[in-house]
Amino acid sequence: MRTSYYRTALLLVIASAVFNSANGLIVRSMEAADAWQIVFYRSWFLAGALAAVFVVQVGGRVRAALLDLRPWMLVGSLVIAAVNTCFILAITYTTVANTMFLLSGAPFFAALLGRIVLGEAVARGVWVAMGVALLGMAVMLWDGLGAGTLLGNSLALLAALCFGAFAVILRKGRGINMLPVVVLGAVLGGVNGALMCGGEFAIPLRDVALLFVWGALLSGTVHVIFTWGSRHVPGAELTLLILIEFILSPLWVWLFIDERPSLATLVGGALVLASVASRAVGSLRVRPR
16 A cells, blocks of 8 residues: 555655646646736735635635644745745746756755754755855856846846755645645735735736636645655655656747757756756655655
């Protein structure tokens, strides 16, 4: 039975990574919606979908589940709101490849912050891999400086840092249902998007439909299946499987939008992805069976 759960979870995690890889293509397919309008609509659709999942999940224990939360956990809402917002803005100001490759360095920020906040040990091999990843990020940031995409690259790097912080908060709050934290983060993103839109909420119905598919269906479904799958697939394997998203996302916009990454982006991205993969493989080798 345990093996059956593992195989099912493995397939679901792979499916969630493939579904999530469509994010960049969806943003590039917008007809008229600007970045802040995308943040507004996508955040509220995501908040509604996850709130519905939470209510179904806990049944009549909504109040009890909310009372389990601690005030410090609300920091998680702020950082996940920053992740979602910076991710969308980054794609607006730089290529999807730059955004995804820089974002893929989040596990190293999580390891570093875990060391600082939780006192978790960081293996020597992880420090080496982190150095290689930082070198790859520096290559992409330097390339962005010359190509005029430094702002987008910086936002992608900030998204990676915030996602790493969110991972640490999840680890610190393990044992407590953190879904309300994510819902509040989506709400905060929606409020921020509304403020930055300046009252300009009118976008083509096609864009609204795409954002509904992205926020409510894709992101909502991915969250549910990834959460369940992560209970049965070890963390190192999860890291490797998530790399599918970071590889496919630039590929889709390359194939369908003809957005070609620069040579520096490919070199820097390869360094980051290779370092993340090596860290995950190393964790698999030392993981007790």
